[in-house]
Amino acid sequence: MKISLPQYDLLDCSFTVPEENLACDEALLDRCESGSSGPVLRFWESPVYFVVLGYANRISEEVHLEACHELGIPVLRRVSGGGTVLQGPGCLNYSLIMPIEDKGPLSTVTGTNHLVMTRLQEALQPCLTGTVKVEGYTDLTWKGKKFSGNSQRRKKSHLLFHGTFLLDFDIPLIEKTLQLPKLKPEYRKDCSHLEFLTNIPVTRNQIKESLCRTWNTGKPGYSIPEQEIRVLMEEKYLKREWHTSR
Numbered sequence: 001m002k003i004s005l006p007q008y009d010l011l012d013c014s015f016t017v018p019e020e021n022l023a024c025d026e027a028l029l030d031r032c033e034s035g036s037s038g039p040v041l042r043f044w045e046s047p048v049y050f051v052v053l054g055y056a057n058r059i060s061e062e063v064h065l066e067a068c069h070e071l072g073i074p075v076l077r078r079v080s081g082g083g084t085v086l087q088g089p090g091c092l093n094y095s096l097i098m099p100i101e102d103k104g105p106l107s108t109v110t111g112t113n114h115l116v117m118t119r120l121q122e123a124l125q126p127c128l129t130g131t132v133k134v135e136g137y138t139d140l141t142w143k144g145k146k147f148s149g150n151s152q153r154r155k156k157s158h159l160l161f162h163g164t165f166l167l168d169f170d171i172p173l174i175e176k177t178l179q180l181p182k183l184k185p186e187y188r189k190d191c192s193h194l195e196f197l198t199n200i201p202v203t204r205n206q207i208k209e210s211l212c213r214t215w216n217t218g219k220p221g222y223s224i225p226e227q228e229i230r231v232l233m234e235e236k237y238l239k240r241e242w243h244t245s246r
Helices: 018-033 065-071 109-127 171-177 204-214 226-237 240-244
Strands: 008-012 040-044 050-053 075-077 085-087 091-099 132-135 139-142 145-148 150-154 158-166 217-220
Touching: 018 040, 018 050, 018 075, 018 091, 018 158, 018 226, 040 204, 065 171, 075 240, 085 091, 085 171, 091 204, 109 132, 109 139, 109 150, 109 158, 109 204
Parallel strands: 008 040, 008 217, 050 075
Antiparallel strands: 040 091, 050 085, 091 158, 132 139, 139 145, 145 158, 150 158
16 A cells, blocks of 8 residues: 655755755754654755764774865765765755654664655666666666665654765766775675666756655745854854764
């Protein structure tokens, strides 16, 4: 049976400063958790490259730090779990702020993964020739290669589920800046980043329109949480220790 979802507000907003993009996702989650907002779907894309670690990841195990320094690519940390990724132009991001119901599919991590990944698969399939699959933990693949990953941050009444779509990204740069992950899905085998990842021939508008239909969004116009972002920047994202403490 198809599970109905509430209508989501739409925010299509990218910041030029990497830390602000991370702070915005957390601010949207905090706003919903406080009860001052309903569910939100956000799209964003960074105009500059930066590495972002999952909350518990260690720089020494995830990043080619010397290469990042030479290339001028900052290494930052987000509040959600999941693996380390390289962000930048050509990587379209989506962020879902979703309400948690006590006995609904979003009440568990696995239930959330199943619901969101199934809907993403269904949304992307009409855009591509060839089968879109959910493989590994929560990867979307096309022609056997990964083009989308994600992570979660859960609070009491709401969760943040955000992820990426590789469209025209510099995949060789991932090879230069990121180590191979310690935890690898079985289908990856021993593939390098170059062998494992792929861009998909889909436009940004196609993805946005498909996801907006899937999450029943209204027209753009949701207000940017500017004050909440400023506070998070001052308290967390502009502090070196937040990004390097693990």
